[in-house]
Amino acid sequence: MPLTHDEIERLLGLIGATEQRELNCEECLALVAEFAERQLAGQPVAAGLVAVEQHLAVCGECREEYEALQRTLQEMDD
């Protein structure tokens, strides 16, 4: 289920407010599109998105999802 921009911002705020917070897969997948888009746009990684990066480093399932998204975004860019 896609999140609205407001929901994403709120989630990022929540995660960013708590250091060393680990995401579960559900939270990671909710934010991974935002993360991929910002990365592709060369925007700085927001505090809350660092947790996404950390989760992707340890979770192959979410990383696959992220890589698929990245490919889709790059194709849209061409």
Ligand SMILES: [Zn+2]
């Ligand atoms: Zn995961």
